[in-house]
Amino acid sequence: MPSTEMQNPLLAEWAGALELPPFEVIKPDHFRPAFDRALADHRAEIDIIAENPAPADFENTIAALERSGRALEHVASVFFVLAGADTSDEIEAIERDISPLLARHNNALYLNRALYSRIDDLFDRRDTLSLDAEQARVLERYHTRFVRSGAALERKAQDRLATINERLASVGTQFGQNVLSDEKSFVMVLEESDLAGLPNFARAAAQAAAEERGHSGKYVITLARSSVETFLQFSARRDLREKAFQAWIARGENGGATDNRGLVAEMVALRAERARLLGFANFADYRLDDQMAKTPQAVRELLDEVWGRALTKVAVERDALQAMIAEEGGNFALAPHDWRYYTEKLRKARYDLDETEIKPHFKLENMIEAAFETAHRLFGLSFDRVDAVLYHPDARAWNVTDAQGRHVALFIGDYFARPSKHSGAWMTSLRDQEKLTGNVRPIVLNICNFSKPASGEPVLLSFDDARTLFHEFGHALHGMLSDVTYPLIAGTAVPSDFVELPSQLYEHWLEVPEILQKYALHAGTGEPLPKALLDRLLATRTFNQGFTTIEYTACALVDLDLHSLPDAAALDVAAFERQDIERIAMPPEIVMRHRLPHFQHLFSGGSYAAGYYSYMWSEVLDADAFAAFEETGNAFDPATAKRLRDYVYSAGNRRDPADAYKAFRGRLPTIDALLKKRGLVDATASSRQGAP
Ligand SMILES: [Zn+2]
Numbered sequence: 280m281p282s283t284e285m286q287n288p289l290l291a292e293w294a295g296a297l298e299l300p301p302f303e304v305i306k307p308d309h310f311r312p313a314f315d316r317a318l319a320d321h322r323a324e325i326d327i328i329a330e331n332p333a334p335a336d337f338e339n340t341i342a343a344l345e346r347s348g349r350a351l352e353h354v355a356s357v358f359f360v361l362a363g364a365d366t367s368d369e370i371e372a373i374e375r376d377i378s379p380l381l382a383r384h385n386n387a388l389y390l391n392r393a394l395y396s397r398i399d400d401l402f403d404r405r406d407t408l409s410l411d412a413e414q415a416r417v418l419e420r421y422h423t424r425f426v427r428s429g430a431a432l433e434r435k436a437q438d439r440l441a442t443i444n445e446r447l448a449s450v451g452t453q454f455g456q457n458v459l460s461d462e463k464s465f466v467m468v469l470e471e472s473d474l475a476g477l478p479n480f481a482r483a484a485a486q487a488a489a490e491e492r493g494h495s496g497k498y499v500i501t502l503a504r505s506s507v508e509t510f511l512q513f514s515a516r517r518d519l520r521e522k523a524f525q526a527w528i529a530r531g532e533n534g535g536a537t538d539n540r541g542l543v544a545e546m547v548a549l550r551a552e553r554a555r556l557l558g559f560a561n562f563a564d565y566r567l568d569d570q571m572a573k574t575p576q577a578v579r580e581l582l583d584e585v586w587g588r589a590l591t592k593v594a595v596e597r598d599a600l601q602a603m604i605a606e607e608g609g610n611f612a613l614a615p616h617d618w619r620y621y622t623e624k625l626r627k628a629r630y631d632l633d634e635t636e637i638k639p640h641f642k643l644e645n646m647i648e649a650a651f652e653t654a655h656r657l658f659g660l661s662f663d664r665v666d667a668v669l670y671h672p673d674a675r676a677w678n679v680t681d682a683q684g685r686h687v688a689l690f691i692g693d694y695f696a697r698p699s700k701h702s703g704a705w706m707t708s709l710r711d712q713e714k715l716t717g718n719v720r721p722i723v724l725n726i727c728n729f730s731k732p733a734s735g736e737p738v739l740l741s742f743d744d745a746r747t748l749f750h751e752f753g754h755a756l757h758g759m760l761s762d763v764t765y766p767l768i769a770g771t772a773v774p775s776d777f778v779e780l781p782s783q784l785y786e787h788w789l790e791v792p793e794i795l796q797k798y799a800l801h802a803g804t805g806e807p808l809p810k811a812l813l814d815r816l817l818a819t820r821t822f823n824q825g826f827t828t829i830e831y832t833a834c835a836l837v838d839l840d841l842h843s844l845p846d847a848a849a850l851d852v853a854a855f856e857r858q859d860i861e862r863i864a865m866p867p868e869i870v871m872r873h874r875l876p877h878f879q880h881l882f883s884g885g886s887y888a889a890g891y892y893s894y895m896w897s898e899v900l901d902a903d904a905f906a907a908f909e910e911t912g913n914a915f916d917p918a919t920a921k922r923l924r925d926y927v928y929s930a931g932n933r934r935d936p937a938d939a940y941k942a943f944r945g946r947l948p949t950i951d952a953l954l955k956k957r958g959l960v961d962a963t964a965s966s967r968q969g970a971p
Contacts, residue, residue: 446545903951
């Protein structure tokens with residue numbers, strides 16, 4: 280029975296001590312009526328602002344826009360947390376219905392001529408309005424956003440843009456659901472006798488995955504990254520590695536209803552058309568114009584520099600792996616499904632270090648504490664576990680307070696993989712920080728996909744998983760420490776080539792010896808990571824970085840090339856990908872970290888379209904930024920931490936990113952620290968020889 284509005288818990292205030300949505304009473308059939316009501320309310324608010332007979336001023340136009348649409352934000356934030364972290368057939372159906380409606384709603388807002396003319400008028404008079412710096416920034420952001428959405432175009436172009444946006448929203452939703460469907464439909468069910476090479480933690484995870492999927496007494500490998508990657512790393516069964524790997528890289532490319540290739544072609548063509556309508560030669564030009572990088576040329580310069588060096592490094596890595604195969608008497612050429620396996624063996628041989636030796640030291644619970652303590656030492660934050668009814672029993676909440684005991688945020692951690700969760704790891708929020716309608720503090724979530732062992736077993740992370748936890752927690756801090764007045768520029772609402780700075784920078788503290796010694800405690804004995812093991816672990820930091828760099832950078836280059844097409848009608852996605860990786864001389868032993876048919880960063884919502892380079896752009900910043908701490912000799916140097924908080928973690932989008940970085944560091948970054956971090960410095964001499 281459909282609920283009436285009176286009973287709809289999504290439209291009620293979030294009462295309760297923690298001001299959380301009332302998850303215990305929210306049902307999927309509450310969403311559609313709540314969306315309908317909240318969309319109508321927001322439309323009415325926008326009409327009042329746009330048709331206000333009084334001349335435009337900051338308060339009656341910009342501040343009024345900032346206050347509008349609160350009910351919609353509430354409903355949407357709850358919905359999209361569930362759609363990502365605990366979805367169902369019902370939620371997926373609503374998502375398919377609602378995404379074009381939300382696109383249409385945004386069109387009505389950003390293509391509203393009456394509203395735009397008020398904003399444009401204010402923007403023209405901005406120097407006479409006595410705005411403070413933050414207000415001036417918010418006005419400029421609104422103006423830019425409206426212009427980039429097509430508010431200044433003629434009606435016919437606007438109508439076409441509106442159609443394109445709605446279609447992109449539908450196709451993007453379908454794309455993500457198809458990937459999840461392909462991931463769910465693949466399980467590799469194994470017998471005890473198929474597990475050669477797998478360490479105990481991997482067996483336990485495979486056993487738990489089998490249990491969860493009704494294959495009691497057997498073992499299941501899924502396409503969740505932590506499951507399949509672990510299998511590829513350890514399984515001595517080359518045939519099974521190949522089978523799992525092929526399924527993994529074929530997500531979205533299996534023919535039938537979940538095949539994404541047609542959707543990719545359509546989205547790329549629509550984006551190119553949108554860019555042309557807005558006066559740009561192609562989508563990459565359009566997209567980068569409002570990023571820190573500004574132009575595709577600037578991105579290419581960075582990627583090409585790194586790519587050339589990484590090719591040199593990866594050739595050495597490949598030869599070492601091939602030599603290992605030969606030593607074992609293997610009579611085959613290294614294939615993509617062999618890379619992780621022989622790398623793991625080489626790591627053990629060369630550094631006397633293997634994942635099974637490291638992993639017992641990285642208990643999830645300790646790593647959460649380590650991330651908290653880092654935030655305490657840098658920013659004075661404290662974290663206290665609180666009882667909260669959330670959307671899934673695996674999710675848990677902490678109350679976050681500052682050094683004066685004031686409430687800063689509510690933090691929710693949801694760490695385990697499950698069939699109802701999309702793959703990957705991300706930060707999101709149920710409420711963002713602002714001071715426009717009172718001192719509103721944020722509710723921030725980290726969603727991860729770590730393997731959950733059978734009950735009673737400690738949850739052990741790989742070093743990479745621990746890094747992911749720190750990464751997402753860095754994003755969470757960017758949301759939680761936010762200290763701005765206007766919601767538009769709060770927290771992580773910064774250009775995407777800057778947004779990975781707070782997250783990637785945070786990863787550095789995982790490798791700080793004081794943190795490791797205190798929190799990397801053996802799950803069985805409680806002993807800290809021995810100094811010798813720690814040294815060996817840190818010595819491997821640049822090991823296999825050629826592979827990691829190639830796997831990532833290929834994706835960034837293909838993304839940029841794809842979105843630089845001036846016209847993409849009749850695009851053959853498979854052929855494009857093949858030709859482009861040939862153009863960049865991709866080593867045949869490595870496959871792109873995300874192939875186009877399942878590249879969710881680009882096509883599931885599209886927030887990283889022509890923007891996958893952002894991680895490396897931000898890495899230039901994070902490597903250089905951490906060097907600021909190293910130069911003081913103290914990884915927690917208070918003065919540096921204060922500048923970091925003032926200009927990055929708490930500053931939202933208050934300043935242009937380049938200005939924010941300069942305010943923190945005293946200068947713009949150089950690429951040197953990144954090259955050192957990835958072990959690409961040694962390649963300098965050889966790659967630069969003969970260069971003009
Ligand atoms: Zn990130």
